[in-house]
Amino acid sequence: MTHSIDGPPAAARRSDRTKALILEAARRRFATHGFERTTIRAVAADAEIDPSMVMRYYGNKAQLLDAALDIDLDLPDLSAVPAADRAEAVVRHFLHRWERDGTGDALLLLLRSAVTNDHAAERMHAIFASQVAPALASAAGPEAAVRAGLVSAQLLGLALTRYIVRIPTVAELSPEQIVATLTPAIQATLGQG
Amino acid sequence: MTHSIDGPPAAARRSDRTKALILEAARRRFATHGFERTTIRAVAADAEIDPSMVMRYYGNKAQLLDAALDIDLDLPDLSAVPAADRAEAVVRHFLHRWERDGTGDALLLLLRSAVTNDHAAERMHAIFASQVAPALASAAGPEAAVRAGLVSAQLLGLALTRYIVRIPTVAELSPEQIVATLTPAIQATLGQG
DNA sequence: GTCTATAATTCGATAGAC
DNA sequence: GTCTATCGAATTATAGAC
Numbered sequence: 001m002t003h004s005i006d007g008p009p010a011a012a013r014r015s016d017r018t019k020a021l022i023l024e025a026a027r028r029r030f031a032t033h034g035f036e037r038t039t040i041r042a043v044a045a046d047a048e049i050d051p052s053m054v055m056r057y058y059g060n061k062a063q064l065l066d067a068a069l070d071i072d073l074d075l076p077d078l079s080a081v082p083a084a085d086r087a088e089a090v091v092r093h094f095l096h097r098w099e100r101d102g103t104g105d106a107l108l109l110l111l112r113s114a115v116t117n118d119h120a121a122e123r124m125h126a127i128f129a130s131q132v133a134p135a136l137a138s139a140a141g142p143e144a145a146v147r148a149g150l151v152s153a154q155l156l157g158l159a160l161t162r163y164i165v166r167i168p169t170v171a172e173l174s175p176e177q178i179v180a181t182l183t184p185a186i187q188a189t190l191g192q193g
Numbered sequence: 194m195t196h197s198i199d200g201p202p203a204a205a206r207r208s209d210r211t212k213a214l215i216l217e218a219a220r221r222r223f224a225t226h227g228f229e230r231t232t233i234r235a236v237a238a239d240a241e242i243d244p245s246m247v248m249r250y251y252g253n254k255a256q257l258l259d260a261a262l263d264i265d266l267d268l269p270d271l272s273a274v275p276a277a278d279r280a281e282a283v284v285r286h287f288l289h290r291w292e293r294d295g296t297g298d299a300l301l302l303l304l305r306s307a308v309t310n311d312h313a314a315e316r317m318h319a320i321f322a323s324q325v326a327p328a329l330a331s332a333a334g335p336e337a338a339v340r341a342g343l344v345s346a347q348l349l350g351l352a353l354t355r356y357i358v359r360i361p362t363v364a365e366l367s368p369e370q371i372v373a374t375l376t377p378a379i380q381a382t383l384g385q386g
Numbered sequence: 387g388t389c390t391a392t393a394a395t396t397c398g399a400t401a402g403a404c
Numbered sequence: 405g406t407c408t409a410t411c412g413a414a415t416t417a418t419a420g421a422c
Contacts, residue, residue, distance in 0.1 A: 015387075034309040036229035039415065050389055055417065114358045115308045116227040121358050128360050143370075149354070149362035150374050157350020161342070165307045165314050167321050169342035181336075181343050184381040189374060208405070232397065243407055248399065 019057050021047040026054075027068045031109035035065055035117040065113060069123045071106045073131045078139040086139045087187035088179060094155050095175050098163060108163055111156060128152060141191025151189050158182065212250050214240040219247075220261045224302035228258055228310040258306060262316045264299045266324045271332040279332045280380035281372060287348050288368050291356060301356055304349060321345060334384025344382050351375065 025046035029038040040061060044051040058064040081089050098105055110127070113120035128149075136148035158178070161170040218239035222231040233254060237244040251257040267290075274282050291298055303320070306313035321342075329341035351371070354363040 018387090034229070036227070037309060040417090041415080051416095052389065052418090053387085056387085061416070111358075112308055115305055115353075116230060124358055125360055128362065133362065143374075145362055146366060146370055146374055149360065149366065150351070150371070150378075152360065153350040153354040153363055154347045154378065155350070156353055157346040157348070158343070160308075160349055160353055161346040165304075165317055167318055167342065167345065169321065169326065169338055170346055173339060173342065177336075177339055178343070181339055181382060185343070185347065185378040188377040188381045191374075211405090233399090234397075244398095245400090245407070246405085249405085254398070 015057070018047075018049060018053060022049065022054055022057060022064075023067060026064050027106065027109055028104055030065060030068055030113055031103050031105070034115070035061075035113045035120065040064075062119060065117070065120065066123075069106070069110055069113070069120060071110060071127055073107065073127065073135075075131060075135040078135060081139075083139075087190055088183045090136070090139075090151070090155070091179050091183050091186055094159070095178060098159060099175055103163060105163075108159060111159055112164055136190070139190055147190055151186055154182070154186060154189065208250070211240075211242060211246060215242065215247055215250060215257075216260060219257050220299065220302055221297055223258060223261055223306055224296050224298070225305075227308070228254075228306045228313065233257075255312065258310065258313065259316075262299070262303055262306070262313060264303060264320055266300065266320065266328075268324060268328040271328060274332075276332075280383055281376045283329070283332075283344070283348070284372055284376050284379055287352070288371060291352060292368055296356060298356075301352060304352055305357055329383070332383055340383055344379055347375070347379065347382065 022043065026038070026043045029043050029046065033042075038061075040054050041051050043064070044054050047054075054064065058067055076089060076093055078086050078089065094107075098108065110120060110124055114124045115121075132152050133145065133148045136151055137144045140147040140151075158170070161167045162173070163171075215236065218236045219231070222236050222239065226235075231254075233247050234244050236257070237247050247257065251260055269282060269286055271279050271282065287300075291301065303313060303317055307317045308314075325345050326338065326341045329344055330337045333340040333344075351363070354360045355366070356364075
C-alpha cells in the first residue's frame with residue numbers, strides 16, 4: 001500500500017497533471033478565441049487528452065471557464081510609492097504583465113470572455129471590486145472610486161486595442177512610447193493624491 | 194404598368210422596408226450578444242419575418258454582419274474648436290452618442306463584434322484609420338499618430354467598461370462626472386496641439 | 387482512469403411550393 | 405416575395421465498456 005487514510009500521496013496522482021494540462025489549454029483557447037468559439041474538443045486536443053476527460057474533471061464548459069478565471073492581479077502596494085511616481089508604476093505594472101505573457105495573460109482572457117459571457121463579466125466586476133479598486137483607492141485623489149473606475153477603463157482600453165482588437169497604430173507602439181504618453185493621462189485621472 | 198425600364202418606383206418596393214427591419218434587428222442582436230451568439234433565427238424573430246428572408250437579402254451571417262458594420266462616426270471638425278476645448282469636445286461627442294443610442298450604437302456593436310470576429314476587427318482598423326486618426330491628427334501634438342491611438346484606446350476603454358462589461362463603478366457614473374474626470378486625461382494624451 | 391459510441395440540440399443554409 | 409420543410413454539420417453532454 002503506497003498511501004494511507006489521508007489519501008493518495010502527491011506523486012501518485014496522475015490526474016493532477018491532467019487537470020493542470022486541461023486548465024492551461026483552456027486558458028489559451030479562451031484567451032484567443034473567446035468563450036463561444038472555444039470548444040471542449042479543441043481544448044482536449046491541445047492538451048492531448050480525450051474530450052470526455054474535460055467533462056469528468058470540470059463538469060461542463062461554464063465551470064471550465066470558471067476555473068480558468070481564477071486571477072490574482074498581484075498589484076503593487078502603491079502607498080509605498082511616492083505620489084508622483086504612482087501613475088507610471090501602474091502603467092508599467094500592467095504593461096509588463098501583458099508584454100510578458102502575451103495573449104496568455106489571465107486578465108486578457110477575462111476581458112475577452114467578459115464581452116460575450118455574463119458570468120465572466122460578473123467575475124470581472126468582482127476582481128475590480130476586490131483587487132483594483134482597493135489598490136487604486138490609496139493612490140487617488142477625491143472621489144477615489146470614480147478615479148479608480150476610469151483608470152481601469154483606460155488601462156483595459158489599452159489591453160483591448162493593443163492585444164485583442166490589435167489596432168495597428170496601438171499594437172505597434174513600443175512599451176516606452178506607451179509609458180511616456182499614457183502616464184500623464186493616468187496621472188491626471190488619479191488626481192493629486 | 195406602374196414602373197418603367199428604370200425599375201420599380203420607390204413606393205412599390207416593400208422589400209426595402211423588410212431589409213431595413215432586418216438590419217435594425219441585426220444591429221441590436223450583434224450589439225447585445227456579439228457575433229457568435231447572434232442567430233439568424235433570433236434576428237428574424239425580432240424583425241417579425243421569416244428566417245429565410247434574412248438569407249435571401251443578405252446571403253449569410255457574415256454578410257449580414259458586414260452590412261450592420263457600416264458606420265459613420267460623424268466626428269466634429271476639431272480644427273474649428275479652440276485648442277483648450279478639444280479634449281472636452283471629443284469626450285462629449287462620444288459620450289453623447291453612446292448615452293443617446295444606448296447599446297444600439299453602431300460603434301458599440303463594432304467593438305463587441307471585433308473582440309471575437311476577425312472580420313469585424315479589420316473593419317475597426319479601417320474605421321480608425323479613415324475616420325478617427327485623421328480627425329484627431331489635427332488636434333494632437335507631436336507624434337500625432339501615437340496620441341490618436343492612445344486617445345482611441347482610452348475612449349474605447351470607457352465604452353467597454355461602461356456599456357459592455359458594465360463594471361458598476363463606471364456604469365453608474367453621471368455623464369458630467371465622466372467629462373470632468375476624463376477630459377484632463379484626454380487633454381494630457383493629446384499633448385499641446 | 388481512459389476511451390468509444392451516441393444521444394439530444396442547435397444552427398446555418400438550401401430546395402422548392404405557393 | 406414569403407413561407408414550409410428539411411438537410412448536414414457541429415457541439416455539448418451522457419452512458420457505459422474496458
